[in-house]
Amino acid sequence: MKEAIILAGGLGTRLRSAVPDLPKCMAPVxxxxxxxxxxxxxxxxxxxxxxxxxxxxxxxxxxxxxxxYPTLQVQxxxxxxxxxxxxxxxxxxxxxxxxxxxxxxxxxMFDANLTSLLERHLTTNAGCTLSLKPMTNxxxxxxxxxxxxxxxxxxxxxQYYESGLINGGLYVLNVTNFLAESFPEKxxxxxxYMEALYKQRKMTGLVQEAYxxxxxxxxxxxxxxxxxxxxxxxxxxx
Numbered sequence: 008m009k010e011a012i013i014l015a016g017g018l019g020t021r022l023r024s025a026v027p028d029l030p031k032c033m034a035p036v037x038x039x040x041x042x043x044x045x046x047x048x049x050x051x052x053x054x055x056x057x058x059x060x061x062x063x064x065x066x067x068x069x070x071x072x073x074x075x076y077p078t079l080q081v082q083x084x085x086x087x088x089x090x091x092x093x094x095x096x097x098x099x100x101x102x103x104x105x106x107x108x109x110x111x112x113x114x115x116m117f118d119a120n121l122t123s124l125l126e127r128h129l130t131t132n133a134g135c136t137l138s139l140k141p142m143t144n145x146x147x148x149x150x151x152x153x154x155x156x157x158x159x160x161x162x163x164x165x166q167y168y169e170s171g172l173i174n175g176g177l178y179v180l181n182v183t184n185f186l187a188e189s190f191p192e193k194x195x196x197x198x199x200y201m202e203a204l205y206k207q208r209k210m211t212g213l214v215q216e217a218y219x220x221x222x223x224x225x226x227x228x229x230x231x232x233x234x235x236x237x238x239x240x241x242x243x244x245x
Contacts, residue, residue, distance in 0.1 A: 008125055008179075009055040010105040014095055015042055015113030016062030016086055030064040032113030033071065034222055037235040040071055041222055042113040044235070046079070052121040054109065055080055058102050060095040062086040093194035100182045110178040116231075117175040118218040128179040131157055133211040135185070135201065138177040140219045141170070147224075148173040153212050159205040172212070175219055184208075 015032040029035075032042040046057065057079060061068055065085050072081060084099045096110055107128065109121060119138045128136035137159070139151055150163040150171035163171075174197070190199065201210060222228040 008105055008107050008109070009053060010058070010103060011049050011054045011056070011109040011111065012058045012060060012096060012099045012103070012180075013042065013045060013049075013111055013113045014060050014092060015068055016060050016065070016089070016095055017112075017114060030068060031223065033064075033067055034114070034228060036222070036228075036231050041116075041231070042068065043071075043075060044116060045111065045113055046072075046076060048116065048118065049109070049111070049121075054121070056104065057081040058084060058099045058108075059113075060084050060086070060099045062089055062095075089193070091193045091195050091199075093190060093196040093200055094192055096180070096196050097185070097190060097194075100180070100186055103182045106183060107179055107181055110180050112176045112221075114223055115176045115221045116218065117177045117215075119175065119177055119213075119215040120217070123215070124177070124213050125179055127157060127211060127213040128181075131209065131211045133158075133179075133209045134181045135208070135210045136179040137201075137210065137212045138175040139172040139212045139214045140175040141214060141216060142168075142173050142219075143170045144168075145171075145173070151212060153214075157211045157213070159201075159210045159212060162202045162205070172214060175215075176221070 017031045033040045059081060061083055069083055072079060082102050084102055086095060090098060117138055117140060124136060124138055146167040149165045150168055151174055152160040154160045220227060220231045222231050
């Protein structure tokens, strides 16, 4: 499987104080737009085809990709109005050429091993497989629990947790199964697909102890600057 969808249409309102005039995925980290690191990570693990889901300031992202990645095999899918994460993924899936695709965010880096994630997805015959990151002392994320067969047991709401598994925002998605679902045009992938249907559909998870950063708030954006400048980001090899 060599195709990935990158969600890069977010407004980045919480990051405006640090990055006032760019879409969130274009926030510079150590002199490079963050989405560039996401593309590099996926390419290192064998991804060859990209679908970028765009919205806010899409022209800036397209210009950057065409300039810095001139040979990239990429399709740009532009939302005329915000469709939510689910609507964006659904529209992108209509352009996919593979039976299964990786899905990730343009403002998040989870240095997980994609081969392992795909193996879990295929061996469990899942419709969607989530990458899960162990975390301690947090309140920014909800928690995911797994059954012994790796299927999703529950999604728990955001609150303070001493420890737990968070959704790393990196998935393998069965395109055919997902497109066969009935959704409104605008919907949340997390709420209206995963959390609403995990008891009726086969969804599994894989826990990976790898570097994770979400630059959606100024504090973590500044942390990313430190991490990337110190070259702490070492991608797993597929």
